[in-house]
Amino acid sequence: MYSKQELQEGLSVSLIGKKIFAFETIDSTNSCAKTLAEAGMEEGSVVLADFQSAGKGRLGRTWFSEPGKNLLFSFILRPDMDSRSVGTLSLFAAAGVARGIESFTGRCIECKWPNDLLLRGNKFCGILLESSFSADKLDYAVIGVGINVNQTEFDSGLLHRSTSLSIETGAPLDQKALFQSILHSLDSLYAQMQNRNNSGVMKEWLSRNSMIGKQTTVFQDGQKFSGIVQAFNEDGSMVLSVSGGLQSFYSGDVTLDAGEKE
Numbered sequence: 001m002y003s004k005q006e007l008q009e010g011l012s013v014s015l016i017g018k019k020i021f022a023f024e025t026i027d028s029t030n031s032c033a034k035t036l037a038e039a040g041m042e043e044g045s046v047v048l049a050d051f052q053s054a055g056k057g058r059l060g061r062t063w064f065s066e067p068g069k070n071l072l073f074s075f076i077l078r079p080d081m082d083s084r085s086v087g088t089l090s091l092f093a094a095a096g097v098a099r100g101i102e103s104f105t106g107r108c109i110e111c112k113w114p115n116d117l118l119l120r121g122n123k124f125c126g127i128l129l130e131s132s133f134s135a136d137k138l139d140y141a142v143i144g145v146g147i148n149v150n151q152t153e154f155d156s157g158l159l160h161r162s163t164s165l166s167i168e169t170g171a172p173l174d175q176k177a178l179f180q181s182i183l184h185s186l187d188s189l190y191a192q193m194q195n196r197n198n199s200g201v202m203k204e205w206l207s208r209n210s211m212i213g214k215q216t217t218v219f220q221d222g223q224k225f226s227g228i229v230q231a232f233n234e235d236g237s238m239v240l241s242v243s244g245g246l247q248s249f250y251s252g253d254v255t256l257d258a259g260e261k262e
């Protein structure tokens with residue numbers, strides 16, 4: 001386990017990662033970050049753990065990760081935003097994490113809507129966004145990031161075909177240096193977003209996405225929708241052409257129909 005001093009050594013950020021809380025074991029870094037956010041903790045604060053006893057995935061799933069092998073962290077943001085735009089934060093986080101991993105590993109990362117990162121079509125990173133509003137204004141968002149870094153064995157019964165960075169690159173990775181590279185990218189991309197440059201963030205995410213024009217199925221609230229991906233909006237939604245016309249989706253479980261491995 002790294003101490004917070006070690007994690008901050010040589011890290012040059014202006015906001016995300018200025019304050020780091022590091023745990024050996026915790027229930028969930030998202031739950032901890034939410035508790036801190038509720039208590040008024042400043043934006044940019046990061047909670048990192050070696051192991052989560054109750055790691056949370058999207059859509060009520062559990063996120064499993066072997067102790068000490070992967071990156072599990074959450075950070076608090078408080079941008080001036082209303083509920084319609086909060087999906088932008090998912091794309092921002094995916095693009096920022098992807099950029100940080102790319103600059104560290106030299107590998108091209110694929111962003112799959114809404115917020116998975118893939119290598120050769122296999123998922124190695126998931127992002128969980130949890131937000132709290134006062135009236136329609138965002139009070140805080142907690143963005144949780146789980147990255148399979150040095151884990152090499154995965155449960156074959158998992159819903160998603162999983163991989164890790166070390167499986168894909170063929171060598172173990174320095175987790176601290178990777179973490180710092182990701183914080184650095186998130187920090188600079190967030191500064192760009194705060195300067196009202198959402199289209200830059202969108203461009204960065206789109207450059208790593210190849211879903212437009214593909215036949216896709218979205219499972220949402222027990223319903224199944226199939227269609228061709230037409231576009232992604234700056235509010236983070238995905239536009240599908242379904243039988244009745246164009247429909248925007250803000251969340252859901254997505255599979256690409258041409259035999260894609262999720």
Ligand code: BTN
Pocket residue numbers: 027028029030031052054055056057058059061063072073074116125126127128144145146147
């Ligand atoms: C997904 O379902 O793909 C999202 C997974 C998000 C997992 C991360 S691990 C760190 C943070 N803490 C949690 O409890 N979940 C997120």
